[in-house]
Amino acid sequence: MDNLFSDRIADVPRSFIREILKVAIDPSVISFAGGLPNRNLFPVAELRAAANRVFDTVGQEALQYANSEGLLGLREYISHRYREKQGLEISPDNILITNGSQQGLDLLGKTFLNRGDDVIIEEPGYLGAIQALSLYRARFHPVPITDDGMAMDRLREVLATRKPKLMYLVPNFQNPAGITYTDQNREAVAELVQGRNILLVEDDPYRELRFTGTHQTSFRKLLPDQAILLGSFSKIIAPGLRLGWVAAPARIMPKLIVAKQASDLHSNHFAQRLIWQYLADNDIDSHIRTIVQVYSRQQQSMVRGIKTYLPATVGHTHPAGGMFIWLTLPQGISSKRLFDLAIQDKVAFVPGSPFYVDRLETDTLRLNFSCVDEETIGIGMQRLGRAVEKLLEQVNG
Amino acid sequence: MDNLFSDRIADVPRSFIREILKVAIDPSVISFAGGLPNRNLFPVAELRAAANRVFDTVGQEALQYANSEGLLGLREYISHRYREKQGLEISPDNILITNGSQQGLDLLGKTFLNRGDDVIIEEPGYLGAIQALSLYRARFHPVPITDDGMAMDRLREVLATRKPKLMYLVPNFQNPAGITYTDQNREAVAELVQGRNILLVEDDPYRELRFTGTHQTSFRKLLPDQAILLGSFSKIIAPGLRLGWVAAPARIMPKLIVAKQASDLHSNHFAQRLIWQYLADNDIDSHIRTIVQVYSRQQQSMVRGIKTYLPATVGHTHPAGGMFIWLTLPQGISSKRLFDLAIQDKVAFVPGSPFYVDRLETDTLRLNFSCVDEETIGIGMQRLGRAVEKLLEQVNG
Known part of the structure; x- marks a missing residue:
């Protein structure tokens, strides 16, 4: 055969x-x-208690099919937390619940990439992103990272000669390098990208795991119309529940939701209820x-x-x-x-x-x-x- | 922009x-x-009990990342049930756990379809399949179905003029038409497809929901090297947990697993443990x-x-x-x-x-x-x- x-x-x-x-x-x-x-x-005991509450209060509901966008209450929680922690205004309508941020990457590939489309990626970069976007036949343009963030001269070179659709970054405690972009570097990157026909994907699973120093500004604040945030509960609650999200500009959401629906209809409904209940009953901070x-x-x-x-x-x-x-x-x-x-x-x-x-x-x-x-x-x-x-x-x- | x-x-x-x-x-x-x-x-109460048992016995494990193939115990259960109920020999190694069969469809599209590839689909056909495979730019060739199964003359025509890679069928209690392929029709379809360079995707979420009559033979038995089975717990346990599977010939599995890994690393680990525990503790039949x-x-x-x-x-x-x-x-x-x-x-x-x-x-x-x-x-x-x-x-x- x-x-x-x-x-x-x-x-x-x-x-x-x-x-x-x-x-x-x-x-x-x-x-x-x-x-x-x-x-x-x-938090095994706390999740166990939350699971029991979900079964007792909305058991049938949580086991039924749900909408592709994800549980509204959970999206409202995420929206509220962005406002509270980072001063970001992101409507729940512009948040899509995914199976970890890995699925966010897959949906972005599905929604944006034709074969051979240019994509900027960090060097070294997150291998899950390389794998997910490779399957949409991205042509990668690696830009080295230093202790401060992106190597600006290389970024300028790539932007001068290529028309990348996507630019994938992990600006906080990067995987694999562990570095964090300085505010100065972020501003320089944003200034260069601003107004170009390019979406900056800010993958941010580790932000809350800061040991020292103060938080930097999200690209979403610097480039509200061009930055797509990926978030995840994997590093702050538990990865086995496979829940993350994409927060994107409004014009992108309808197509992202179609991509999600075609991929698996929606994320595990019970797990969404479980995490929402856990967040309501516990002090996540x-x-x-x-x-x-x-x-x-x-x-x-x-x-x-x-x-x-x-x-x-x-x-x-x-x-x-x-x-x-x-x-x-x-x-x-x-x-x-x-x-x-x-x-x-x-x-x-x-x-x-x-x-x-x-x-x-x-x-x-x-x-x-x-x-x-x-x-x-x-x-x-x-x-x-x-x-x-x-x-x-x-x-x- | x-x-x-x-x-x-x-x-x-x-x-x-x-x-x-x-x-x-x-x-x-x-x-x-x-x-x-x-x-x-x-089965809300039974799933609640199973969830508590999972938290109590393997809580940390069930909340951690897991392998892309899916929980071995659950794949063994599915393998065993195929043997017991249908006389099908399918190794757990050739079963991949997915987020419902919808993700099975997405992974098959990802693994097999280039733009413009020919795909045979029933008319009327399952719209989730139409949507999932459309995103891989399938060129559909609808074959009408009757009360007995596929319209064989139209199927012959398509096979005479086209080289479809995939052929998507819901042979039991079809969605949307509710019809079931007769054994005679299945054998005629299998004979026509046998040995051609084509994979027959047998989506089978409703098989266990039979009101009258006796079961027909799975295409997997008629075409062991060419049939890919899609299964699901959605209709017999609960859809909100988003768990299904793909059972495919061995030569296909490595690529399917790569596609799964790139899509979302693995399916919800807790939900897999939950369903496996539920199946161990209850009489699903x-x-x-x-x-x-x-x-x-x-x-x-x-x-x-x-x-x-x-x-x-x-x-x-x-x-x-x-x-x-x-x-x-x-x-x-x-x-x-x-x-x-x-x-x-x-x-x-x-x-x-x-x-x-x-x-x-x-x-x-x-x-x-x-x-x-x-x-x-x-x-x-x-x-x-x-x-x-x-x-x-x-x-x-």
Whole structure:
């Protein structure tokens, strides 16, 4: 039987990450490879109570089909929180509930991208976005990021020669690099993009996980007509419920809703009721403070580990929040080679290549600190230090 | 700002059904317009108990990210049920959990269709399939269905002149027509398709809702290498949990899983655990018997209503299960005109046109009997009878 696959799917490889996570699942391995929130912090008892309340008060309703936009009450909650926390005025009508922000990306690809359309993406960039938009045959134009945000000269070059439809950014505690765009960088990006025929997709799942410093301005405020916000409950409540949202300019919503309807009719109705009930009955800010305290301590432990066990020639970012630190190895040595040695020493991470659109080898890697306790992080970093040492000996020997 | 929308989304209209359901929401209207299962039959107490058990035993796990394929235990359950109920051997490895079968359709479009690829669809056909596959720019070739199944001469014609990649069928208690393919028709279809480079998509959400007669053979048995089964818990447990599955030949699974991963990483993990727990703790066959008893009585009430209140010139199907009856009006008169009159008489249905790929006016319409009790069905059919009478007077007067 001949090949029936579509062009879009034919040459997408299975996620490299999946293979890594398989290795990292060995319980003797200390894994900094995942991208998961810490399950010990999931509000299990509170969600259980909320679930019972949903069953008792609106059980039949919550188990029935619902509208494609998502539960109005939940969209009102999100709208209210944007106003309260960020001074953003976003009507519930301009919010669409999705299966995590991953589905938001898929719907944006479906709604905007024809084959070969130009898309700007960060380098390194979120691999879920690379995968989702690849399937709509985006032509990616990576723009490097620094500690401050986008590399403006490269962004100017791309905008001078290309007509990108979408520009995908994670400006707060970026995945994978952990960096946060400064206000100055945001303003420079916004000024350059303003008025062009381009939508800026601001993926913002980590914003509430800030350890130090103050919040920067959302692109949605700087570019109200051009910025599309992606949000998620995955990092502040629980990812297994698969709920996130897209907040977009009004003119885009009808088509986004059609895309959602064609994709799966609507997101899990019960889960929407459950999260809405949980938010009504609990102090989410207090819960977020708990997460922040734990992640912050773990991040500090990882930074101490870097300073103690890694040679000073290994570069690293200084995340003020989120879940990730990004390392750059000296002398351009391969992080995949390091991975092989590290696994022998029972410590895992993600080599940088899946975060680039076009590289098989890189000298960079991602460390996750959300799922490992402080003490174990120290042990893991010591192991990583040994592996780096061995690799440098091999390279220089 | 210029139009940035993709070609695929630019010309998809918002669902006509949505507008109809808005009218039908008036509580004084008796609605045969929906396609919903009856919420009074949702096992709320049993799902509540199962949810508590999930929270108590695997709470953290169920709230964490999970794999894209779906919960292994649930896939094993589905595999086992196929063996037990239909004698089908389908490995759990060849089952992918999706957000209802609607997402199954979306993933099949994503995995197989390039712009302009030929797709065979029933006429009338399931509008969710028309919408999902339209977004991948399928070129539809409708094949009429009769009380026995596909119109074989038209199917032969299409296969003689076209190279369809996909062929989409709902062989049991079809939506919208309510008909079921005979075994003879299935065998004729299978013989024609066998060995061609074409995948037959057998969407089977209603199979368990049989009121009378015996089950027919699945296309999966007749065409093991070419048939893809879509299944769903929506009609036998509850649709708000958005869980269904795709069961496909092994060679297709890796690409389908990539498509799923890019679309939303995985389906709601908690909901998968919840349904699996519910299935472990309850006798689903006994629950299905209850649904069947209720729907069967309501279907009989609707058929009595047709015979009592509608002129004999109105044609109707004789569903042996499912949720729908299909009417054909005499003299080719418009079911949209009838809809306008019926709404004045406070009864609603879905005019036929959204179930065709290319018609704005039809003389057909869909009646749903799952959500209205027997007595109210009688009243509704009396109202519909009056509306038909008025319309015939207008047409003939």
